[in-house]
Amino acid sequence: MQFGRTTLSKFVIEQTRGQHSEMGALLIDVAAAVKTISAMVGKGALSGFSGALESTNVQGEVQKKLDVLTNEAMLRHCEWGGQLAGMASEEMDEPYRIPEKYPRGRYLLIFDPLDGSSNSDVNVSVGTIFSILQRDEAGDAEAADYLQPGHRQLAAGYAIYGPATMLVLTVGTGTHGFTLDRESGNFQLTHPDIKVPEDTREFAINTSNERFWEPPVQRYVEECKAGKTGVRGADFNMRWIASMVAEVHRILMRGGIFMYPKDNKDPAKPGRLRLMYEANPMAMLIAQAGGAASTGRQRIVDVAPEALHQRVPVILGSKNEVERVERYHHEYDTGADRPFVSPLFSDRSLFRDPA
Numbered sequence: 001m002q003f004g005r006t007t008l009s010k011f012v013i014e015q016t017r018g019q020h021s022e023m024g025a026l027l028i029d030v031a032a033a034v035k036t037i038s039a040m041v042g043k044g045a046l047s048g049f050s051g052a053l054e055s056t057n058v059q060g061e062v063q064k065k066l067d068v069l070t071n072e073a074m075l076r077h078c079e080w081g082g083q084l085a086g087m088a089s090e091e092m093d094e095p096y097r098i099p100e101k102y103p104r105g106r107y108l109l110i111f112d113p114l115d116g117s118s119n120s121d122v123n124v125s126v127g128t129i130f131s132i133l134q135r136d137e138a139g140d141a142e143a144a145d146y147l148q149p150g151h152r153q154l155a156a157g158y159a160i161y162g163p164a165t166m167l168v169l170t171v172g173t174g175t176h177g178f179t180l181d182r183e184s185g186n187f188q189l190t191h192p193d194i195k196v197p198e199d200t201r202e203f204a205i206n207t208s209n210e211r212f213w214e215p216p217v218q219r220y221v222e223e224c225k226a227g228k229t230g231v232r233g234a235d236f237n238m239r240w241i242a243s244m245v246a247e248v249h250r251i252l253m254r255g256g257i258f259m260y261p262k263d264n265k266d267p268a269k270p271g272r273l274r275l276m277y278e279a280n281p282m283a284m285l286i287a288q289a290g291g292a293a294s295t296g297r298q299r300i301v302d303v304a305p306e307a308l309h310q311r312v313p314v315i316l317g318s319k320n321e322v323e324r325v326e327r328y329h330h331e332y333d334t335g336a337d338r339p340f341v342s343p344l345f346s347d348r349s350l351f352r353d354p355a
């Protein structure tokens with residue numbers, strides 16, 4: 001037992017005192033949900049919760065039992081306190097209405113209850129991602145209330161269920177990491193004011209999609225792979241866990257760049273990741289830690305959402321690398337990255353065959 005450490009409850013009460021004290025109470029409920037989920041996920045195959053269901057979610061993805069149970073855990077822990085106008089989740093087609101028996105508040109809680117759930121059967125880290133927005137006044141949220149750009153988030157965070165369970169949180173005053181002490185049941189502040197290094201030599205992307213990427217992303221990855229022999233003049237490492245929470249956590253701890261860019265695999269989908277409950281909260285956490293998060297063409301948090309479950313390209317992490325990828329997009333869009341062709345040898349060349 002470690003006395004004197006700051007617990008998550010103490011931290012959020014202090015940080016949200018005054019105008020957003022009700023949000024502080026909500027965050028404590030989110031932490032309670034996360035502890036329940038941590039216990040569920042931590043049992044592994046012993047829980048009897050592994051495996052898929054017959055159902056699919058709104059994305060058309062097969063739901064796992066754990067997707068549904070963790071969604072329930074978030075709803076039950078957070079619906080009662082009177083802080084919420086409504087909740088929305090990856091696992092529900094429509095926003096969740098707060099039951100009549102509970103009071104309504106003005107906050108909106110949007111979450112992915114178990115991101116990376118296809119990894120849970122192979123005992124790889126998974127996580128819960130959440131974002132908090134607000135509407136003008138207390139009452140039942142309308143669908144349109146949720147469609148706010150990420151720069152209006154009041155708080156964002158994720159829990160990572162790995163060898164240790166951690167909760168990483170921002171309420172707009174930096175990004176802070178708390179580790180679950182399984183003996184006391186408290187989240188303790190272990191990583192105050194996390195900073196993402198501005199430079200990195202580590203990139204994360206699913207290269208099996210390479211042929212579907214746009215040229216600026218192909219260019220960036222090609223240059224990283226060329227290492228010392230290429231224009232970057234340095235060797236890079238590649239990582240891919242296929243669990244966004246684990247990738248973002250690594251980047252917060254030691255830097256790096258994570259990309260799930262736009263591709264043309266399925267023209268109906270401008271990316272794989274979801275704006276409201278994956279990209280926006282991660283973008284806020286990364287920005288509060290001094291990193292950057294972009295679609296390649298604009299800040300993620302400036303994307304105006306049109307639908308709750310919309311997808312978005314994601315490029316986030318160490319600032320200088322994200323800015324480089326943005327520059328490559330700009331050069332591609334403006335034609336500035338085309339190889340230089342001397343006018344002496346082009347169509348209008350002096351040496352052109354006049355015939």
Ligand code: AFP
Pocket residue numbers: 061114115116117118119206242243244245260272273
């Ligand atoms: P699941 O929650 O279905 O496992 O998806 C995880 C995820 O949304 C994100 O956490 C990963 O970065 C990404 O998908 C992995 O995608 P690939 O399967 O294309 O590698």
